[in-house]
Amino acid sequence: MIVRISGEDQYRLADDQAARLNELEHAVIDVVEGGREDGFAQAYGALLDYVRENGTPVADDDLESSDVILPPADLTFAEAGEEFTGEGLIPD
Amino acid sequence: MAGLTGRMSTVVKAKVSKLLDRAEDPAETLDYSYQKQVEQLQNVKKGIADVMTAKKRLQMQETSLQQSVVKLDTQARQALSSGHEDLARTALERKNVAQTELQSLDKQVGELEDQQQKLTDSEQKLRAKIEAFRTKKEVIKAQYSAAEAQVRISEAANGVGEQMADVGLAMQRAIDKTENMKARADAVSELEAAGTFEDLTAVGSGEDDIDRQLKQLSSQPEVDDELAKMKGEIGTGSESSAAQISAGAQGGADQQAPSGGSAGASGESGQQ
Secondary structure (H helix, E strand, O other), X not given: OEEEEOOOOEEEOOHHHHHHHHHHHXXXXXXXXXXXXXXXXXXXXXXXXXXXXXXXXXXXXXOOOOOEEEOOOOOOHHXXXXXXXXXXXXXX | OOHHHHHHHHHHHHXXXXXXXXXXXXXXXXXXXXXXXXXXXXXXXHHHHHHHHHHHHHHHHHHHHHHHHHHHHHHHHHHHHOOOHHHHHHHHHHHHHHHHHHXXXXXXXXXXXXXXXXXXXXXXXXXXXHHHHHHHHHHHHHHOOHHHHHHHHHHHHHHHHHHHHHHHHHHHHXXXXXXXXXXXXXXXXXXXXXXXXXXXXXXXXXXXXXHHHHHHHOOHHHHHXXXXXXXHHHOOOOHHHHHHHHOOOOHHHOOOOOOOOOOOHHHHHHHO
Protein backbone atom coordinates (compact mmCIF):
# COMPACT_ATOMS: atom_id res chain seq x y z
CA MET A 1 0.00 0.00 0.00
CA ILE A 2 1.33 3.43 -0.96
CA VAL A 3 0.47 6.41 1.21
CA ARG A 4 1.26 9.98 0.20
CA ILE A 5 1.60 12.76 2.73
CA SER A 6 0.65 15.77 0.68
CA GLY A 7 3.53 18.22 0.32
CA GLU A 8 6.06 15.62 1.50
CA ASP A 9 6.60 12.12 0.20
CA GLN A 10 5.07 8.84 -0.86
CA TYR A 11 5.62 5.90 1.50
CA ARG A 12 5.20 2.19 0.95
CA LEU A 13 3.52 0.44 3.88
CA ALA A 14 2.81 -3.24 4.43
CA ASP A 15 -0.85 -4.11 3.84
CA ASP A 16 -1.24 -5.32 7.43
CA GLN A 17 -0.36 -1.83 8.66
CA ALA A 18 -3.58 -0.47 7.18
CA ALA A 19 -5.56 -1.40 10.28
CA ARG A 20 -3.37 0.74 12.53
CA LEU A 21 -3.55 3.56 10.00
CA ASN A 22 -7.33 3.34 10.10
CA GLU A 23 -7.34 3.49 13.89
CA LEU A 24 -5.16 6.57 13.89
CA GLU A 25 -7.33 8.22 11.29
CA HIS A 26 -10.48 7.52 13.26
CA ALA A 27 -8.85 9.09 16.29
CA VAL A 28 -8.34 12.26 14.20
CA ILE A 29 -11.94 12.17 13.00
CA ASP A 30 -13.20 11.81 16.59
CA VAL A 31 -11.16 14.84 17.64
CA VAL A 32 -12.45 16.91 14.72
CA GLU A 33 -16.08 15.86 15.11
CA GLY A 34 -15.89 16.41 18.85
CA GLY A 35 -14.61 19.95 18.25
CA ARG A 36 -11.55 19.29 20.42
CA GLU A 37 -9.17 21.67 18.73
CA ASP A 38 -6.46 21.33 21.37
CA GLY A 39 -6.15 17.61 20.70
CA PHE A 40 -6.00 17.94 16.93
CA ALA A 41 -2.29 18.65 16.31
CA GLN A 42 -1.28 15.69 18.44
CA ALA A 43 -3.77 13.26 16.87
CA TYR A 44 -2.96 14.29 13.33
CA GLY A 45 0.77 14.32 14.09
CA ALA A 46 0.51 10.73 15.38
CA LEU A 47 -1.08 9.61 12.10
CA LEU A 48 1.63 11.27 10.00
CA ASP A 49 4.43 10.02 12.24
CA TYR A 50 3.16 6.47 11.92
CA VAL A 51 3.45 6.72 8.15
CA ARG A 52 6.86 8.41 8.24
CA GLU A 53 8.29 5.94 10.76
CA ASN A 54 6.86 2.70 9.37
CA GLY A 55 6.86 3.43 5.67
CA THR A 56 9.68 3.22 3.15
CA PRO A 57 9.95 6.31 0.95
CA VAL A 58 9.06 5.66 -2.69
CA ALA A 59 11.83 6.59 -5.13
CA ASP A 60 11.42 9.94 -6.89
CA ASP A 61 11.45 8.30 -10.32
CA ASP A 62 8.85 5.70 -9.36
CA LEU A 63 5.61 6.41 -11.21
CA GLU A 64 3.22 4.46 -8.98
CA SER A 65 0.06 6.14 -7.76
CA SER A 66 -0.86 6.31 -4.11
CA ASP A 67 -3.66 4.30 -2.56
CA VAL A 68 -4.17 6.89 0.14
CA ILE A 69 -3.38 10.60 0.16
CA LEU A 70 -3.12 12.36 3.50
CA PRO A 71 -3.57 16.14 3.72
CA PRO A 72 -0.42 18.22 4.42
CA ALA A 73 1.17 18.38 7.86
CA ASP A 74 0.22 22.05 8.28
CA LEU A 75 -3.47 21.20 7.97
CA THR A 76 -5.37 23.44 10.39
CA PHE A 77 -8.22 22.33 12.62
CA ALA A 78 -10.60 24.48 10.57
CA GLU A 79 -9.43 22.89 7.32
CA ALA A 80 -9.82 19.42 8.80
CA GLY A 81 -13.39 20.36 9.69
CA GLU A 82 -14.07 21.49 6.13
CA GLU A 83 -12.96 18.08 4.91
CA PHE A 84 -16.13 16.71 6.48
CA THR A 85 -18.56 19.48 5.67
CA GLY A 86 -18.04 19.52 1.94
CA GLU A 87 -15.85 22.49 1.03
CA GLY A 88 -12.76 20.31 1.11
CA LEU A 89 -9.10 21.13 1.16
CA ILE A 90 -9.03 21.80 -2.56
CA PRO A 91 -12.32 22.91 -4.07
CA ASP A 92 -13.42 20.56 -6.89
CA MET B 1 -10.71 5.01 3.87
CA ALA B 2 -13.31 7.57 4.71
CA GLY B 3 -12.95 11.02 6.10
CA LEU B 4 -9.78 12.97 5.64
CA THR B 5 -7.86 10.66 3.36
CA GLY B 6 -10.80 9.53 1.27
CA ARG B 7 -11.76 13.02 0.24
CA MET B 8 -8.19 14.09 -0.40
CA SER B 9 -7.58 11.06 -2.63
CA THR B 10 -10.80 11.62 -4.56
CA VAL B 11 -9.97 15.25 -5.27
CA VAL B 12 -6.44 14.49 -6.45
CA LYS B 13 -7.62 11.61 -8.65
CA ALA B 14 -10.27 13.82 -10.22
CA LYS B 15 -7.60 16.38 -11.06
CA VAL B 16 -5.34 13.72 -12.55
CA SER B 17 -8.08 12.23 -14.73
CA LYS B 18 -8.87 15.69 -16.08
CA LEU B 19 -5.28 15.90 -17.22
CA LEU B 20 -5.51 12.57 -19.01
CA ASP B 21 -8.90 12.95 -20.68
CA ARG B 22 -7.73 15.10 -23.53
CA ALA B 23 -6.35 12.67 -26.06
CA GLU B 24 -7.47 9.27 -27.27
CA ASP B 25 -4.58 8.05 -29.37
CA PRO B 26 -1.91 6.52 -27.06
CA ALA B 27 1.02 8.24 -28.75
CA GLU B 28 -0.84 11.54 -28.63
CA THR B 29 -1.68 11.00 -24.96
CA LEU B 30 1.97 10.37 -24.21
CA ASP B 31 3.21 13.49 -25.93
CA TYR B 32 0.37 15.60 -24.60
CA SER B 33 0.99 14.40 -21.05
CA TYR B 34 4.69 15.05 -21.30
CA GLN B 35 4.13 18.51 -22.71
CA LYS B 36 1.73 19.32 -19.85
CA GLN B 37 4.23 18.02 -17.33
CA VAL B 38 7.00 20.25 -18.64
CA GLU B 39 4.64 23.24 -18.59
CA GLN B 40 3.67 22.50 -15.03
CA LEU B 41 7.32 22.33 -14.03
CA GLN B 42 7.74 25.87 -15.36
CA ASN B 43 4.77 26.98 -13.27
CA VAL B 44 6.32 25.46 -10.19
CA LYS B 45 9.52 27.41 -10.82
CA LYS B 46 7.49 30.60 -11.14
CA GLY B 47 5.68 29.77 -7.93
CA ILE B 48 8.95 29.33 -6.07
CA ALA B 49 10.19 32.65 -7.45
CA ASP B 50 7.01 34.33 -6.15
CA VAL B 51 7.54 32.92 -2.68
CA MET B 52 11.14 34.19 -2.75
CA THR B 53 9.98 37.65 -3.81
CA ALA B 54 7.48 37.75 -0.97
CA LYS B 55 10.20 36.69 1.45
CA LYS B 56 12.58 39.39 0.23
CA ARG B 57 9.91 42.02 0.65
CA LEU B 58 9.35 40.97 4.26
CA GLN B 59 13.09 40.91 4.90
CA MET B 60 13.42 44.46 3.62
CA GLN B 61 10.65 45.50 5.97
CA GLU B 62 12.45 43.77 8.79
CA THR B 63 15.61 45.76 8.12
CA SER B 64 13.70 49.00 8.03
CA LEU B 65 11.89 48.19 11.29
CA GLN B 66 15.14 47.23 12.97
CA GLN B 67 16.51 50.65 12.09
CA SER B 68 13.37 52.26 13.48
CA VAL B 69 13.74 50.38 16.77
CA VAL B 70 17.32 51.62 17.20
CA LYS B 71 16.35 55.15 16.25
CA LEU B 72 13.33 55.30 18.55
CA ASP B 73 15.38 53.92 21.42
CA THR B 74 17.97 56.63 20.90
CA GLN B 75 15.27 59.28 20.70
CA ALA B 76 13.67 58.02 23.90
CA ARG B 77 17.00 58.32 25.71
CA GLN B 78 17.65 61.77 24.34
CA ALA B 79 14.15 62.91 25.27
CA LEU B 80 14.51 61.55 28.78
CA SER B 81 17.89 63.08 29.42
CA SER B 82 16.62 66.43 28.22
CA GLY B 83 13.70 66.13 30.59
CA HIS B 84 10.88 65.29 28.18
CA GLU B 85 9.29 62.22 29.65
CA ASP B 86 6.15 62.46 27.48
CA LEU B 87 8.23 62.41 24.36
CA ALA B 88 10.29 59.52 25.70
CA ARG B 89 7.09 57.61 26.42
CA THR B 90 5.79 58.21 22.91
CA ALA B 91 9.07 57.02 21.44
CA LEU B 92 8.95 53.88 23.57
CA GLU B 93 5.35 53.21 22.59
CA ARG B 94 6.36 53.38 18.97
CA LYS B 95 9.38 51.23 19.60
CA ASN B 96 7.14 48.69 21.27
CA VAL B 97 4.85 48.55 18.22
CA ALA B 98 7.84 48.26 15.88
CA GLN B 99 9.24 45.40 17.97
CA THR B 100 5.94 43.55 17.96
CA GLU B 101 5.73 43.88 14.20
CA LEU B 102 9.33 42.74 13.93
CA GLN B 103 8.62 39.55 15.86
CA SER B 104 5.64 38.79 13.67
CA LEU B 105 7.66 39.43 10.50
CA ASP B 106 10.42 37.18 11.77
CA LYS B 107 7.95 34.33 12.20
CA GLN B 108 6.49 34.90 8.75
CA VAL B 109 9.89 34.95 7.09
CA GLY B 110 10.61 31.63 8.80
CA GLU B 111 7.35 30.14 7.51
CA LEU B 112 8.07 31.31 3.99
CA GLU B 113 11.54 29.81 4.17
CA ASP B 114 10.01 26.44 5.12
CA GLN B 115 7.57 26.67 2.30
CA GLN B 116 10.21 27.61 -0.19
CA GLN B 117 12.22 24.57 0.87
CA LYS B 118 9.23 22.24 0.56
CA LEU B 119 8.36 23.56 -2.87
CA THR B 120 11.95 23.15 -4.01
CA ASP B 121 11.91 19.53 -2.80
CA SER B 122 8.60 18.90 -4.57
CA GLU B 123 9.95 20.45 -7.73
CA GLN B 124 12.89 18.03 -7.67
CA LYS B 125 10.58 15.07 -7.19
CA LEU B 126 8.36 16.25 -10.03
CA ARG B 127 11.39 16.71 -12.26
CA ALA B 128 12.57 13.16 -11.50
CA LYS B 129 9.12 11.74 -12.25
CA ILE B 130 8.83 13.67 -15.51
CA GLU B 131 12.23 12.39 -16.55
CA ALA B 132 11.16 8.82 -15.71
CA PHE B 133 7.99 9.35 -17.70
CA ARG B 134 9.94 10.59 -20.72
CA THR B 135 12.03 7.41 -20.72
CA LYS B 136 9.03 5.21 -20.18
CA LYS B 137 7.01 6.81 -22.96
CA GLU B 138 9.61 5.87 -25.56
CA VAL B 139 9.60 2.29 -24.28
CA ILE B 140 5.81 2.15 -24.41
CA LYS B 141 5.71 3.57 -27.93
CA ALA B 142 8.25 1.00 -29.14
CA GLN B 143 7.05 -2.11 -27.35
CA TYR B 144 3.33 -2.23 -26.85
CA SER B 145 0.20 -2.60 -28.90
CA ALA B 146 -2.24 0.29 -28.79
CA ALA B 147 -4.56 -1.33 -26.24
CA GLU B 148 -1.83 -2.34 -23.87
CA ALA B 149 -0.03 0.94 -24.33
CA GLN B 150 -3.16 2.77 -23.17
CA VAL B 151 -3.10 0.95 -19.83
CA ARG B 152 0.59 1.52 -19.24
CA ILE B 153 0.40 5.15 -20.23
CA SER B 154 -2.44 5.63 -17.84
CA GLU B 155 -0.42 4.10 -14.98
CA ALA B 156 2.67 6.13 -15.70
CA ALA B 157 0.77 9.35 -16.28
CA ASN B 158 -1.19 8.84 -13.06
CA GLY B 159 2.06 8.65 -11.14
CA VAL B 160 3.29 11.94 -12.58
CA GLY B 161 -0.16 13.48 -12.42
CA GLU B 162 -0.44 12.79 -8.71
CA GLN B 163 2.89 14.50 -8.05
CA MET B 164 1.77 17.43 -10.19
CA ALA B 165 -1.53 17.75 -8.39
CA ASP B 166 0.33 17.63 -5.09
CA VAL B 167 2.82 20.33 -6.09
CA GLY B 168 -0.13 22.37 -7.33
CA LEU B 169 -1.78 22.06 -3.95
CA ALA B 170 1.40 22.99 -2.08
CA MET B 171 1.78 26.05 -4.33
CA GLN B 172 -1.79 27.11 -3.70
CA ARG B 173 -1.25 26.88 0.05
CA ALA B 174 1.98 28.85 -0.24
CA ILE B 175 0.28 31.54 -2.32
CA ASP B 176 -2.62 31.78 0.14
CA LYS B 177 -0.20 32.24 3.01
CA THR B 178 1.81 34.78 1.06
CA GLU B 179 -1.39 36.74 0.39
CA ASN B 180 -2.16 36.85 4.11
CA MET B 181 1.35 38.01 4.85
CA LYS B 182 1.14 40.61 2.12
CA ALA B 183 -1.96 42.09 3.74
CA ARG B 184 -0.10 42.30 7.03
CA ALA B 185 3.01 43.73 5.38
CA ASP B 186 0.87 46.37 3.67
CA ALA B 187 -0.57 47.35 7.03
CA VAL B 188 2.96 47.84 8.39
CA SER B 189 3.87 49.85 5.31
CA GLU B 190 0.89 52.10 5.96
CA LEU B 191 2.02 52.66 9.52
CA GLU B 192 5.47 53.50 8.21
CA ALA B 193 4.06 55.80 5.55
CA ALA B 194 2.05 57.56 8.24
CA GLY B 195 5.33 58.24 10.00
CA THR B 196 4.56 55.95 12.90
CA PHE B 197 8.12 54.77 13.30
CA GLU B 198 9.67 57.94 12.03
CA ASP B 199 10.95 61.19 13.28
CA LEU B 200 9.54 62.21 16.60
CA THR B 201 10.36 65.84 15.97
CA ALA B 202 7.31 65.77 13.72
CA VAL B 203 5.00 65.03 16.65
CA GLY B 204 2.71 67.97 17.08
CA SER B 205 1.22 69.24 20.28
CA GLY B 206 -1.46 67.13 21.83
CA GLU B 207 -2.43 63.60 20.94
CA ASP B 208 -3.12 62.71 17.35
CA ASP B 209 -4.86 59.67 15.89
CA ILE B 210 -1.65 57.74 15.48
CA ASP B 211 -0.77 58.21 19.12
CA ARG B 212 -4.16 57.03 20.25
CA GLN B 213 -3.89 53.95 18.05
CA LEU B 214 -0.39 53.27 19.28
CA LYS B 215 -1.49 53.38 22.87
CA GLN B 216 -4.02 50.72 22.08
CA LEU B 217 -1.52 48.66 20.15
CA SER B 218 1.40 48.84 22.48
CA SER B 219 1.30 47.09 25.78
CA GLN B 220 1.31 49.83 28.40
CA PRO B 221 3.01 47.88 31.21
CA GLU B 222 5.92 47.06 28.93
CA VAL B 223 6.33 50.70 28.03
CA ASP B 224 6.14 51.69 31.72
CA ASP B 225 8.77 49.09 32.62
CA GLU B 226 11.09 50.17 29.88
CA LEU B 227 10.68 53.82 30.75
CA ALA B 228 11.47 53.07 34.39
CA LYS B 229 14.51 51.05 33.38
CA MET B 230 15.72 53.80 31.10
CA LYS B 231 15.31 56.34 33.87
CA GLY B 232 17.42 54.18 36.11
CA GLU B 233 20.16 53.92 33.48
CA ILE B 234 20.16 57.59 32.72
CA GLY B 235 19.86 58.45 36.38
CA THR B 236 17.18 61.10 36.10
CA GLY B 237 16.30 60.69 39.71
CA SER B 238 13.42 59.51 41.83
CA GLU B 239 9.78 58.98 40.94
CA SER B 240 8.80 62.20 42.70
CA SER B 241 10.86 64.30 40.34
CA ALA B 242 9.45 62.52 37.31
CA ALA B 243 6.28 64.57 37.38
CA GLN B 244 8.30 67.76 37.39
CA ILE B 245 10.34 66.53 34.47
CA SER B 246 7.29 65.82 32.38
CA ALA B 247 5.78 69.15 33.26
CA GLY B 248 8.84 70.81 31.83
CA ALA B 249 9.65 72.45 35.15
CA GLN B 250 13.23 71.24 35.12
CA GLY B 251 14.15 73.61 32.38
CA GLY B 252 17.90 73.25 32.54
CA ALA B 253 18.23 70.95 29.60
CA ASP B 254 15.99 72.78 27.23
CA GLN B 255 15.00 76.40 27.59
CA GLN B 256 12.88 76.42 24.47
CA ALA B 257 10.14 74.11 25.66
CA PRO B 258 6.78 75.54 24.62
CA SER B 259 4.71 77.03 27.38
CA GLY B 260 1.82 74.80 26.40
CA GLY B 261 3.52 72.13 28.45
CA SER B 262 3.24 69.42 25.85
CA ALA B 263 6.39 67.69 24.77
CA GLY B 264 6.20 69.09 21.31
CA ALA B 265 8.30 69.59 18.23
CA SER B 266 10.70 72.18 19.52
CA GLY B 267 11.55 69.95 22.46
CA GLU B 268 13.84 68.02 20.15
CA SER B 269 15.64 71.04 18.78
CA GLY B 270 18.63 70.36 20.99
CA GLN B 271 19.61 67.26 19.07
CA GLN B 272 19.48 68.54 15.52
